[in-house]
Amino acid sequence: MKKSLSLLLALCLCALSLFGCAASPEDSITVYNWEDYIDPEAIDLFEEETGIHVNYVRFTTNEEMYIKLERGGASYDVAFPSDYMIERMIANDMLTPLDHEKLPNLANNAQWLQDPAYDPGCAYSAPYMWGTVGILYNTAVTGGPIDSWGAMWDVKYKKNVLMMDSVRDSLGVTLCYLGYDLNTRDSAQLEAAKQKLLEQKESGVLLAYGVDEIKDKLVGGEAALGLVWSGDAMTSMALNEDLAYCVPKEGSNVWADGMVIPKGSKNVDGAHAFIDFMMRPEIAAMNSEYIGYSTPNTGALEILGEDYLSDPTFNPPQDVLDRCSFFHDVSDAAKLYNDIWIEITAN
Numbered sequence: 001m002k003k004s005l006s007l008l009l010a011l012c013l014c015a016l017s018l019f020g021c022a023a024s025p026e027d028s029i030t031v032y033n034w035e036d037y038i039d040p041e042a043i044d045l046f047e048e049e050t051g052i053h054v055n056y057v058r059f060t061t062n063e064e065m066y067i068k069l070e071r072g073g074a075s076y077d078v079a080f081p082s083d084y085m086i087e088r089m090i091a092n093d094m095l096t097p098l099d100h101e102k103l104p105n106l107a108n109n110a111q112w113l114q115d116p117a118y119d120p121g122c123a124y125s126a127p128y129m130w131g132t133v134g135i136l137y138n139t140a141v142t143g144g145p146i147d148s149w150g151a152m153w154d155v156k157y158k159k160n161v162l163m164m165d166s167v168r169d170s171l172g173v174t175l176c177y178l179g180y181d182l183n184t185r186d187s188a189q190l191e192a193a194k195q196k197l198l199e200q201k202e203s204g205v206l207l208a209y210g211v212d213e214i215k216d217k218l219v220g221g222e223a224a225l226g227l228v229w230s231g232d233a234m235t236s237m238a239l240n241e242d243l244a245y246c247v248p249k250e251g252s253n254v255w256a257d258g259m260v261i262p263k264g265s266k267n268v269d270g271a272h273a274f275i276d277f278m279m280r281p282e283i284a285a286m287n288s289e290y291i292g293y294s295t296p297n298t299g300a301l302e303i304l305g306e307d308y309l310s311d312p313t314f315n316p317p318q319d320v321l322d323r324c325s326f327f328h329d330v331s332d333a334a335k336l337y338n339d340i341w342i343e344i345t346a347n
Contacts, residue, residue: 125258231293
């Protein structure tokens, strides 16, 4: 697959070179993206075709990204926030409206993300990847499949559970486990979730909080269960045959990440060119195959083929999606969430 994609891309670039480059070599853009969330070859191909140099900067959580952009968004030309953070950034006038005439490949995205609730009409964001949040677990330790968030609190997995160092993800799945809305502002429900996460620490079940290192520890057999995004699960299961992934029966988060142009970008045209390039079917397929996350790009899915479409982690069935919800912006309760998270992660 990788070789065939590379050949296809090479032919496309060859044809494009006949018409010359769209930008001068001194042009550059700064891209702010998650760790391990793009195929480096895709950046090389973009630079080769356009002559636009990409300064690539990484972040690990939406909250980290938001703070950085809030303090100096003009330093970045393209960023990759998640749905609820896009919603917040729109509300706070932090994004440049997209010029759809410069984004012909926007039409390649699935219908359900052509008009998302967090950004009606994709006015400020273009879909990049999507997925679920669930449990990656070692079947050699669990002795078989698991299907409940309760496993993350089971004392038989003492010092064997990894949680995300992310307030929305860890607090959100705990709310689901308790039967509450993962976007709740109810102080009593949030207090109950806080106590549940403190119980996980005090019982000795929790090994650590982390983000990208969770998948590495599970692949290496250093933990039994971890809270992960579905794409990290895909990558990990390919490296360790004992690993499996589930979206628990109590429900979870389904999410979508988008590409946006922060207000104050110094190269808006270059940013549009980069976003449109990432939505080409062959590039979207390359990125999806490399990082393991689900692409909303219908043309890319045709390239990836049945092996990907039939994988329930990559392409979850409808009954799984029916018990999942999107995060929404809860900035009106930000202090409550942040105070709770500080208490949970202290010490």
